Amino acid sequence: xxxxxxxxxxxxxxxxxxxxxxxxxxxxxxxxxxxxxxxxxxxxxxxxxxxxxxxxxxxxxxxxxxxxxxxxxxxxxxxxxxxxxxxxxxxxxxxxxxxxxxxxxxxxxxxxxxxxxxxxxxxxxxxxxxxxxxxxxxxxxxxxxxxxxxxxxxxxxxxxxxxxxxxxxxxxxxxxxxxxxxxxxxxxxxxxxxxxxxxxxxxxxxxxxxxxxxxxxxxxxxxxxxxxxxxxxxxxxxxxxxxxxxxxxxxxxxxxxxxxxxxxxxxxxxxxxxxxxxxxxxxxxxxxxxxxxxxxxxxxxxxxxxxxxxxxxxxxxxxxxxxxxxxxxxxxxxxxxxxxxxxxxxxxxxxxxxxxxxxxxxxxxxxxxxxxxxxxxxxxxxxxxxxxxxxxxxxxxxxxxxxxxxxxxxxxx
Amino acid sequence: xxxxxxxxxxxxxxxxxxxxxxxxxxxxxxxxxxxxxxxxxxxxxxxxxxxxxxxxxxxxxxxxxxxxxxxxxxxxxxxxxxxxxxxxxxxxxxxxxxxxxxxxxxxxxxxxxxxxxxxxxxxxxxxxxxxxxxxxxxxxxxxxxxxxxxxxxxxxxxxxxxxxxxxxxxxxxxxxxxxxxxxxxxxxxxxxxxxxxxxxxxxxxxxxxxxxxxxxxxxxxxxxxxxxxxxxxxxxxxxxxxxxxxxxxxxxxxxxxxxxxxxxxxxxxxxxxxxxxxxxxxxxxxxxxxxxxxxxxxxxxxxxxxxxxxxxxxxxxxxxxxxxxxxxxxxxxxxxxxxxxxxxxxxxxxxxxxxxxxxxxxxxxxxxxxxxxxxxxxxxxxxxxxxxxxxxxxxxxxxxxxxxxxxxxxxxxxxxxx
Numbered sequence: 117x118x119x120x121x122x123x124x125x126x127x128x129x130x131x132x133x134x135x136x137x138x139x140x141x142x143x144x145x146x147x148x149x150x151x152x153x154x155x156x157x158x159x160x161x162x163x164x165x166x167x168x169x170x171x172x173x174x175x176x177x178x179x180x181x182x183x184x185x186x187x188x189x190x191x192x193x194x195x196x197x198x199x200x201x202x203x204x205x206x207x208x209x210x211x212x213x214x215x216x217x218x219x220x221x222x223x224x225x226x227x228x229x230x231x232x233x234x235x236x237x238x239x240x241x242x243x244x245x246x247x248x249x250x251x252x253x254x255x256x257x258x259x260x261x262x263x264x265x266x267x268x269x270x271x272x273x274x275x276x277x278x279x280x281x282x283x284x285x286x287x288x289x290x291x292x293x294x295x296x297x298x299x300x301x302x303x304x305x306x307x308x309x310x311x312x313x314x315x316x317x318x319x320x321x322x323x324x325x326x327x328x329x330x331x332x333x334x335x336x337x338x339x340x341x342x343x344x345x346x347x348x349x350x351x352x353x354x355x356x357x358x359x360x361x362x363x364x365x366x367x368x369x370x371x372x373x374x375x376x377x378x379x380x381x382x383x384x385x386x387x388x389x390x391x392x393x394x395x396x397x398x399x400x401x402x403x404x405x406x407x408x409x410x411x412x413x414x415x416x417x418x419x420x421x422x423x424x425x426x427x428x429x430x431x432x433x434x435x436x437x438x439x440x441x442x443x444x445x446x447x448x449x450x451x452x453x454x455x456x457x458x459x460x461x462x463x464x465x466x467x468x469x470x471x472x473x474x475x476x477x478x479x480x481x482x483x484x485x486x487x488x489x490x491x492x493x494x495x496x497x498x499x500x501x502x503x504x505x506x507x508x509x510x511x512x513x514x515x516x517x518x519x520x521x522x523x524x525x526x527x528x529x
Numbered sequence: 530x531x532x533x534x535x536x537x538x539x540x541x542x543x544x545x546x547x548x549x550x551x552x553x554x555x556x557x558x559x560x561x562x563x564x565x566x567x568x569x570x571x572x573x574x575x576x577x578x579x580x581x582x583x584x585x586x587x588x589x590x591x592x593x594x595x596x597x598x599x600x601x602x603x604x605x606x607x608x609x610x611x612x613x614x615x616x617x618x619x620x621x622x623x624x625x626x627x628x629x630x631x632x633x634x635x636x637x638x639x640x641x642x643x644x645x646x647x648x649x650x651x652x653x654x655x656x657x658x659x660x661x662x663x664x665x666x667x668x669x670x671x672x673x674x675x676x677x678x679x680x681x682x683x684x685x686x687x688x689x690x691x692x693x694x695x696x697x698x699x700x701x702x703x704x705x706x707x708x709x710x711x712x713x714x715x716x717x718x719x720x721x722x723x724x725x726x727x728x729x730x731x732x733x734x735x736x737x738x739x740x741x742x743x744x745x746x747x748x749x750x751x752x753x754x755x756x757x758x759x760x761x762x763x764x765x766x767x768x769x770x771x772x773x774x775x776x777x778x779x780x781x782x783x784x785x786x787x788x789x790x791x792x793x794x795x796x797x798x799x800x801x802x803x804x805x806x807x808x809x810x811x812x813x814x815x816x817x818x819x820x821x822x823x824x825x826x827x828x829x830x831x832x833x834x835x836x837x838x839x840x841x842x843x844x845x846x847x848x849x850x851x852x853x854x855x856x857x858x859x860x861x862x863x864x865x866x867x868x869x870x871x872x873x874x875x876x877x878x879x880x881x882x883x884x885x886x887x888x889x890x891x892x893x894x895x896x897x898x899x900x901x902x903x904x905x906x907x908x909x910x911x912x913x914x915x916x917x918x919x920x921x922x923x924x925x926x927x928x929x930x931x932x933x934x935x936x937x938x939x940x941x942x943x944x945x946x947x
Contacts (some may be wrong), residue, residue: 138568140887141542176533181810186877187539188884190809192785202539207884212537220533237822239776245825245845247946249778250675355673388610397607397663403670421672452615459617463636464573511857 117476118491120307122483127328128300131319132479132488133244133350134307136472142308144214145476146222151198152275153268153336153414161275164195165239165284166292167440172231174221187213191235195273198413199484201477208309212318219322222252222302225293232286239281243274247395251354252524262348263362263417263520269410270479278312288413297507298329299421305480305488308472311325339364339415346520351527356403359433363513365418368411369485373489374497375509376418380407381442381457382449382506388456390449394440399435413485430523441514448507542883545890545917547910550900551729555744559751561729562904563740564897571633572640572733574650575896575901576741580629580721583696588705589717592649592664594624596714597631597722598928599660606660609650619642626697627758627835628727645746650748651722652750653787653878656714660789669706680845682771682946683780687776691776691784691839693765707761728904732897758835762786764942768855771946779947783858785940789833790906796919797931798840802831803816804928805865805936806879808843821857823850835905840935848947855943859928865932879920886917 120134155162171180172192184191189206191214204214247253256272264270275281304323306315342364366372383390384407387397391405405422423434449457468474475491482490512518550562582590598613600606613620618635631651635643675681685700690696726747731740764786788795806813806829813827827844846854889895890913903912 139889139891140545168766177536179810180876183536185808185881185884186536188542188887190881190885205888207540207542207887208778209540209543210537210884216533223533234819238818238825241823241847242825242843245775246848249679249776249845251674259729313661315701325531353677357678358671386610388607388614393607400532400663403667425666456611456614456617459639460614460619461617463571463617463619463634463639466569467634470569470571470894472891477548 118367118469118479120479120488121482122488125299125320125324125508126454127324127326128331129323129326129328130483132303132305132483133213133310134305134306134317134475134479135310135312138386139472140208141306141506142206142208142211142214142306142310143472143476144206144211145305145307145480146202147303147305147480148200148296149301149331150200151196152271152273153197154296155268155271157268157271158280159284159288160271160277160280161239161273162280162284162288162292163200164233164273164275165281166203166289167193167195168235168239169202169225169231169289170221172235173226174217175226176262177217177220178226180217182215183217184510189214197269197273199481200206201480203473203476205473209461211306211310215318215322218304219326222297222299223322223326227286227290229286229458232284232289232303234283236281239274240278243278243281247272249265249511251352252358255358255360255522255524257291258350258521259360259362260344260521262522263364264339265517266337268336269339269412274458295332299326300328303480303483305476305483307479336414342518342520345516347522347523349523349525351525357430357526358427359422359424359430360522361420361437361523362520362522363418363518365409365416365513366416368413371413371497372509373409374494374502375505376409376416376513377411378457378498378501379506379509379513380409380418380463381460382453383407383444390444391437393434395433399436400425400432408512414436441510445507445510445514448503448510451503454501454503455505458499458501462495464469539880542887545913547890547899547913548896549910550631550897553727553740553744555747556751556753558753558755559727559729559747559749560738562730562897562900564732564893565734567732567893568938570638570833571634571636572637572731572735574640574644575728575730575854576631576726577728578629578631578722579725579727579752580717581625581627581630582699582723583626585717586705587699587701588709588784589713590721591624591701592709593714594622594629595668595722596656596660596664597622597654598866599654600657600666601655601930603653603935604650605657609646612718613643613647615777616646620647621909623682629721637733637735640735641742644743648746654718654722656711656718658711658867661709661711661714665709667708667828668747669703672701672703672706679773679776679778679780682773683782683944686769686771686946687782687841687942687944690769690944691764693763693785695762697759697762697834698886702850723750724910725752727752727756730897730901732893756835757935758837758914760800760836762837762839764839765902766940769945773947774888776848776947778845779848779945781844781846781851781854782841783941784839785935787831787838787840787935789836789838790903790908790912792838794931794934796916797927798935800829800839800878800920800923801865801928801931801936802829802881803882804870805829805861808878808881810877811853812865813858816857816861817846821850821853823847823854831946850901851945851947855945858861862932862936862938866929866936869929872925875923875925877930879943882920885915886913
């Protein structure tokens with residue numbers, strides 16, 4: 117059980133407090149309700165580039181990290197297609213330093229040309245490191261636009277193309293900040309060894325006077341229901357043929373998310389999963405096969421990916437894979453397997469909740485979904501999943517018309 | 530009125546209470562460490578085996594550690610994995626030069642049983658042919674994929690140069706995968722796993738009886754005399770480049786032979802290493818990333834081996850930035866040797882390190898890991914109190930002199946790929 121308190125400041129900032137007296141640390145976690153899905157199609161990669169700029173100095177503070185390090189703390193952030201999340205981890209007695217820093221960059225950034233110039237280059241190097249400079253690195257750059265036609269999930273967080281990052285201007289940066297980085301669009305979660313008698317006062321002191329702004333209206337283009345099978349083949353200099361089957365599934369908020377999560381564990385998480393046992397061990401068609409979900413806030417993807425064994429062609433795999441999926445649609449998952457999956461989820465959750473940072477990020481994320489207390493409820497949702505839930509889910513999910521297939525074919529040279 | 534220009538005054542980090550785990554000797558060389566006080570239902574058991582790369586041919590050590598659950602006389606691999614799943618348990622296998630670490634994670638009510646399944650699977654491993662072939666195929670493919678990564682290429686060359694002329698410099702090549710016999714695996718397994726257990730660490734609120742049973746069970750596979758590690762490394766200095774035509778980035782690895790926690794310079798060098806490249810505001814990050822934008826990240830570390838250690842700087846930079854980055858790194862090392870650092874900067878690093886120390890001692894798992902990391906060198910928790918004391922005491926002059934002692938550019942092995 118993760119206990120917490122929730123309230124709102126007058127300016128609209130949502131505050132979550134989670135006390136844990138067993139740790140000497142405090143985590144200040146700030147989630148902004150903005151991600152790559154909010155970007156303009158001609159200026160992609162912006163939410164993430166912006167995350168970098170948030171460390172480039174704020175209106176009163178030249179260097180974000182310096183003050184934090186001086187207080188014995190550290191910080192980092194991540195951007196997804198849905199959210200941008202920042203966190204500071206500091207010794208509990210220095211919580212004010214984190215509040216001071218975090219509130220100042222919510223108030224306003226320094227907007228220096230140097231910071232924009234350098235971070236553009238840093239992000240371009242990140243683009244190369246993650247997506248261009250390794251075998252299969254660009255798969256998601258190809259798969260997203262294949263699976264999504266209208267929804268902004270069709271581009272990756274890093275952006276569609278390096279040129280979008282190169283062309284980002286200071287004007288873009290300022291407009292983005294003004295629109296999305298206001299208290300009304302943020303959730304502040306403070307957890308750890310906090311002093312109950314002063315924490316509210318301190319939050320008010322640093323965040324209370326920031327202009328609230330208004331929560332931007334989200335007009336995300338809706339992805340039309342997929343009507344037919346899509347396929348794309350790309351040739352790359354890779355050692356083995358690889359496949360990525362992407363099935364459209366529901367949004368994070370719907371219970372189908374939990375079914376998808378469990379189903380992906382069942383068929384393709386580790387060596388005891390159904391596809392690993394059948395397609396890899398028994399039939400020897402693949403050298404690896406995995407299933408996972410993107411878990412995105414809007415309608416997400418259920419992915420089955422893997423690499424073909426030497427001498428096996430895509431068609432052989434395709435035929436057998438669909439046969440196996442048909443079996444799952446007909447028979448679901450055995451009672452014993454279902455129990456094992458639930459046990460593993462319980463263990464994983466207990467370990468996740470061990471970490472203060474995890475708790476902070478999860479509380480903030482669930483609050484964004486509607487209620488931070490869902491952190492305490494999702495365990496039960498998993499435990500309640502039945503055989504017939506999974507069968508129903510499989511039948512909705514695993515159809516050819518709901519599938520996009522990307523093949524990465526190794527070129528002869 | 531709040532003055533936002535003024536930073537809140539940082540408070541001193543209070544004393545850290547380092548808690549030792551309980552020690553139970555399994556035989557005269559092997560002990561079980563137990564951190565019992567855990568405020569939740571999670572638990573972990575670590576099994577350390579003398580089964581590292583140093584113990585035999587790389588390919589055999591690496592295959593053996595990844596075939597630990599390949600099947601016993603009684604159970605095939607799928608049955609073993611199903612049993613682990615049923616208990617809601619997870620495991621992790623880590624291989625280094627010095628050993629293999631098998632970690633089991635489960636809720637405390639299942640951990641003992643999960644341990645038994647895993648321990649029995651490891652001890653009774655019969656290496657079915659089919660599993661060996663499947664694993665070799667998989668590993669070969671991973672090897673091919675990795676060979677397309679500049680980081681992998683640079684790391685291999687670096688390993689050759691840093692462990693120069695010692696068994697540790699052996700690399701696994703593609704053809705090695707076709708040159709493996711079951712007999713070799715079985716023999717390796719016998720000495721490395723059936724008779725190679727050298728430490729057990731338990732975190733979790735287990736029952737006393739369960740821990741006793743673990744001790745009893747482990748008796749049969751323990752080593753019978755203390756381990757000895759290779760000590761005499763000397764890196765081969767120089768500049769080495771591996772060309773990879775299609776690369777858009779170059780991987781860089783720079784380093785030299787140094788030492789581990791047992792060396793008198795360890796504290797000072799660790800502090801120096803932080804200044805240079807071990808935090809976000811480090812000299813390398815500030816210069817190469819935050820000023821020049823050459824890379825997404827650059828860092829340095831002092832990596833330890835059982836009997837020695839080495840210093841390493843690593844980064845991936847745009848190919849056009851390779852030479853400029855090497856120049857800048859050289860400049861940063863020379864600056865540390867020639868110009869005394871500002872007191873302000875050192876104070877910041879001191880505070881940062883103390884904060885990190887506090888964080889790394891947060892909770893029973895972290896505390897166990899701290900202990901394991903000194904126990905590996907026969908040191909005790911007092912090591913950390915001494916380190917904290919040294920952090921308080923060290924001055925800018927001492928940073929300069931430790932730089933001069935260990936950071937001479939000509940002594941470095943400088944490797945790049947891309």
